[in-house]
Structure formats: C-alpha cells, structure tokens
Amino acid sequence: MNRVYTIADQVITGLGTDTESVWQHMLAGDTGVHLIDDQHLFPEAFHASLVDTNALEAAYSNSVIKGDFTRFEKLCLLTALGALQQSHINPAAADTLFILSSTKGNIDLLEKNKKNQYDPERLFLWHTARLITGFFRNTNPPIVISNACISGVVALTTAYDYLSKGLYKNAVVIGADIASEFVISGFQSFKSLSTGPCKPFDLNRDGLNLGEGAAAIVLSTERDQVTEGPALEICGGASANDANHISGPSRTGEGLYLAVKKAMEVSNTLASDVQFISAHGTATSFNDEMESKAFAWAGLSHAPLNSMKGYFGHTLGAAGVIETAITLRSMRRNILLKTLGFAEYGVPEPINILADHLETETRCSLKTASGFGGCNAALIIKKAQQ
Amino acid sequence: MTEAKISAYCHIAPGKVMLNGQLVQEENTTVFAEFIRLVYKAAGMSYPKFYKMDDLCKLALVAAEQLLKDNQFLERHPKENIGLIVQNASATYDTDATYQASIDDRANYFPSPAVFVYTLPNIMLGEICIKHKIFGENALLISPAFDAAALAQHLDLLMESGRITACISGWVEQKNEHYEAFLFLAEKTEGNANAAEHTLNAETLDILFKKHV
Numbered sequence: 001m002n003r004v005y006t007i008a009d010q011v012i013t014g015l016g017t018d019t020e021s022v023w024q025h026m027l028a029g030d031t032g033v034h035l036i037d038d039q040h041l042f043p044e045a046f047h048a049s050l051v052d053t054n055a056l057e058a059a060y061s062n063s064v065i066k067g068d069f070t071r072f073e074k075l076c077l078l079t080a081l082g083a084l085q086q087s088h089i090n091p092a093a094a095d096t097l098f099i100l101s102s103t104k105g106n107i108d109l110l111e112k113n114k115k116n117q118y119d120p121e122r123l124f125l126w127h128t129a130r131l132i133t134g135f136f137r138n139t140n141p142p143i144v145i146s147n148a149c150i151s152g153v154v155a156l157t158t159a160y161d162y163l164s165k166g167l168y169k170n171a172v173v174i175g176a177d178i179a180s181e182f183v184i185s186g187f188q189s190f191k192s193l194s195t196g197p198c199k200p201f202d203l204n205r206d207g208l209n210l211g212e213g214a215a216a217i218v219l220s221t222e223r224d225q226v227t228e229g230p231a232l233e234i235c236g237g238a239s240a241n242d243a244n245h246i247s248g249p250s251r252t253g254e255g256l257y258l259a260v261k262k263a264m265e266v267s268n269t270l271a272s273d274v275q276f277i278s279a280h281g282t283a284t285s286f287n288d289e290m291e292s293k294a295f296a297w298a299g300l301s302h303a304p305l306n307s308m309k310g311y312f313g314h315t316l317g318a319a320g321v322i323e324t325a326i327t328l329r330s331m332r333r334n335i336l337l338k339t340l341g342f343a344e345y346g347v348p349e350p351i352n353i354l355a356d357h358l359e360t361e362t363r364c365s366l367k368t369a370s371g372f373g374g375c376n377a378a379l380i381i382k383k384a385q386q
Numbered sequence: 387m388t389e390a391k392i393s394a395y396c397h398i399a400p401g402k403v404m405l406n407g408q409l410v411q412e413e414n415t416t417v418f419a420e421f422i423r424l425v426y427k428a429a430g431m432s433y434p435k436f437y438k439m440d441d442l443c444k445l446a447l448v449a450a451e452q453l454l455k456d457n458q459f460l461e462r463h464p465k466e467n468i469g470l471i472v473q474n475a476s477a478t479y480d481t482d483a484t485y486q487a488s489i490d491d492r493a494n495y496f497p498s499p500a501v502f503v504y505t506l507p508n509i510m511l512g513e514i515c516i517k518h519k520i521f522g523e524n525a526l527l528i529s530p531a532f533d534a535a536a537l538a539q540h541l542d543l544l545m546e547s548g549r550i551t552a553c554i555s556g557w558v559e560q561k562n563e564h565y566e567a568f569l570f571l572a573e574k575t576e577g578n579a580n581a582a583e584h585t586l587n588a589e590t591l592d593i594l595f596k597k598h599v
Contacts, residue, residue: 373512
C-alpha cells in the first residue's frame, strides 16, 4: 500500500478566495454568513454565506483561465488551478487523476433566463469534469461523485483508494457547489434554514445556513512532493447508509457510527488515537443530535470537535473537501478552531465541542459528513512519521 | 484483483424486464408510469412508499427487487458489508426540471420538499437501503455512459479494502422518455461459485450490459 500525502490546497468561500485568507478569517472568528436580501435567490431575506462575486471575478481575471465559464465552473477551475500552482505536480501527466464532487453542479442553468444561454449538456456533472480535465490537458477519465452532502468526503476516500493501490501517483480532488434559487428554496421548503447565523450543537440551534464554496486538494504518493511541513497523510475512509429515512438522519446514529468504525479499521486507528473531529454539525436539531450519539458510541467523546458551518455555512458537496483543507491547516499550525455559533451544550450524548480555539498538536484527525438519502462518510488524516 | 462474481443481473428497458439475460416480463406499453406499475405488481411488491418516489427511484427499486426477491444474497452477507455503487449520466434531470418549474414563476411559487428531496441522484441508493435494511458503502458516480471499466475498478478497490464483501451495482438512467436500468449483484467468492456465475471484471460487465433485447 502506498502512502498518500496532501500536497497543496485551495479554498474559496464567503470568507475569501484562497485557503490562507479563509483560515485567517476563521482564526479571527469572522463569519461569511450574512443576511442576504436578493429577490433572485429567494423572495424573503435569509442567512447564508455567499462567495463575493467581485472577489471571484477578480481572481478569475487575474488567472490564466480564459473562456465563457459559469460560476460553478469558475469555482472548480480556480480552486484546482490555485492548488496545482502551489505544487510541482503535472496535471496533464498520465499518472494524475481528477475527481470532482458536487451535489448540484450547474443547476442554475435550468433557470428560465439562463436555459438557452448554454449547451444543454453543460448541466451534467460529467460535462464539468471533462471541461476541467480538458483545461488541464489530462486525458484520464475523471471520476465524479454526486452523493449529496457526503460527496466531498467520498471523493477524498476514493482518491485514497486509487492512490494507495498504485493506480495513479497524484490526484486532484475538487469539491464545489453554488448558491442557487433551486437549492435555497428547496432547503427553505424543508424548513431546515436557520432564522439567524447557525448554532451547531447548541441548545438553541434552529437550522442550517447554506454556503457557497469550493476547494481542491492535491494528493500524491510521493513524499518529496510535499512543499509545506509537517507532512500530512490521508489514511483512508469509509461510507455507510443508515437505512432509515431519505430526508432525516437515523435517531440512533448507526450509519455514521459504522462509517467511523470502518474508517478507523481501514486506517489502523484506535478511538484513543483520534485527537480532533471535524464534524458535519449542520446545526439542524436532528443532525447534531445524531452525530453526538454516533461519536459517543464510537468511543470518541474525548476528542475535541468542531463544526465549521458557522464560518462559511453548509457548502453541500464541497463541504468535505473545504473542511478537510481547513483541518490540514489546523494540523500544520497546531490550532483547533472553535465551533462558531456554539454557546450552550445542546446534544444528548457527551462530546467534546470546541467553544474556543485550542492550541495543541494534532497527530490524527477524523473528518465526517452526513447527508440526504441516509448517507454518512468518514475519513482519517494523520501526521506522517518522521 | 479480488476474486468476485456477478451472481445475478437484471435489465429494465422500455416495455421489457430481463433477469440473467432471459426475458421475464414484456408489456405493450413503454410509457414509464404505466410500465413501471406493471413491473411493480408482477414482482409481487407491496410497498406504499413506492408511489411517493420519483421515476428514477422507482426504476432503481424495482430493478433491485428483481435481483433480490428469489435470492439469498441478503442472507449471505452482513448488511453493513453490502455496498450500493451506481452510475448514471443525467443525475435527476427530470425531477430537477419539475422542481425548477415550481419556482420559475413568483406568482405561482410552490417549492415542495417532497419533490426537492428527489433532486439528489443518491436518493435511489437510500431507497434501496431503506427497503432492504442495507448499511454498507454508498457511491453515486456520474458518467456520460455506462463505464464498465470504471465500475469494475471501483468495486474491486472497495472489496480489496475489506469495506464490502458484496454489492448491488450497475447503471440506472432516466431522462425525458428514456429509461434504462442494468443492476447486478457482485459477491466476493469463497468457493461457492456455481456455473451460472460470471467473474467480476470490465469485460464481463460490458458483455452483460449489452445482453438485452
């Protein structure tokens, strides 16, 4: 089995258009979640974290990317390019694999006024993936994962599977989702949106904030590609279904528990090894309750845990990649970030929610996600041995 | 490569259901709504949730039923070791269009959670997991056409890692009036192979995929 190292990453969220800006804002306790009053997105004002269009367009026009790309495609291309430019990986090489994760991709192209502007194939994620590999002149068939909110974690797990078995040397894992009228109205119809900034794991939580964002993480089996120390490794992951309900999490946490248990097994990790959990923590009542049960069941009540949703909202299929990129920075800088929005303990089982930033060395982290369709996923990240 | 077998496979195409390459049901209608009810009834299913599902989920659910109804597959494997790995090209295009139509006009604005939840292609995996109490790996892969090589590779990696010992897998695609399902059962072999089984690899999958009338 080859080891799989994280080489470079790029994040775009409501907090900034590169990982370091996003990280610095998170350290300062800033949020990208604001009250949005945009009739085009939703008839009433709502709280969400949107990527600043001027900042996105500035990043785009300063880049080498030229062409008529949609907002979603720009997010994918800019994050992939941004990450690759910090590495020495050749994106066109035969041993480089591209993986794209998203829930809804270019869904805004279904809107009346955009429908006839683009080729109808543009709607499909396989098309976006080929547009990305075409831009980087990579001829391998890209992998596309569209598995609701666990897409990003499954994409990273899949990259690990392919690289650890030696099928490719490098992988570029991209996760992206835009804020659209489609998705905002859908979550609103479910009454899952919070009335204010979200409060993960808090007693008074009342729903989630949607977030728009993207991230790319470059992985390689070659340790000498690591440019920023200490070297970090993706050590494998797993997914599981809780076979309970298509639009609500299991009441017992069994699916997430199984995903976590399997991720620990495949990566030879004991519960006592886990020093940080980047939880999903959407701040809906049922989700956060379910997570507390699963983590306690898995013997992880000790591990400091956060949800990053208070900083840049729930970025859907991108969440797993964005939050893993931030977790990598936490492990390099020895700072675990507080759960923004959390004040009063509000879940049934004991878990160790970070209410303040914590300076500590973290050698082993767990990243999880859960989503519609009863799906759950977990991924293990470790500091590489010297 | 992990040695694994395809122990059963099923095709559903307009007006036709085939199991292991044999025609098991043929109807005069190819209209999806009419045809899928006839398939549901012929399979002896009694599952009221079926009527709430969108077309993609209905198609996936009845295809899985063909494979599982006279088969001990679910008894042979722990439920947390059974994966659901399915490819599709158009995600939930039809349901997306239906949902978008409900929000296009602000004077006639009716977003429905019952429609919205079906705008995620992995919901069909969830529906099969719920009906059969399956807890294993889930992945919905988007591909412009059925990609036997990618699917065989994905299943092999999952089996080799030990995360699954068996899988319900294949291709379920539905867009406009077109619909097509090819699902199969893949199982790690422990010396119980019989003559009817096929080795799991890209070549076999390609041959089986094309084996419908």
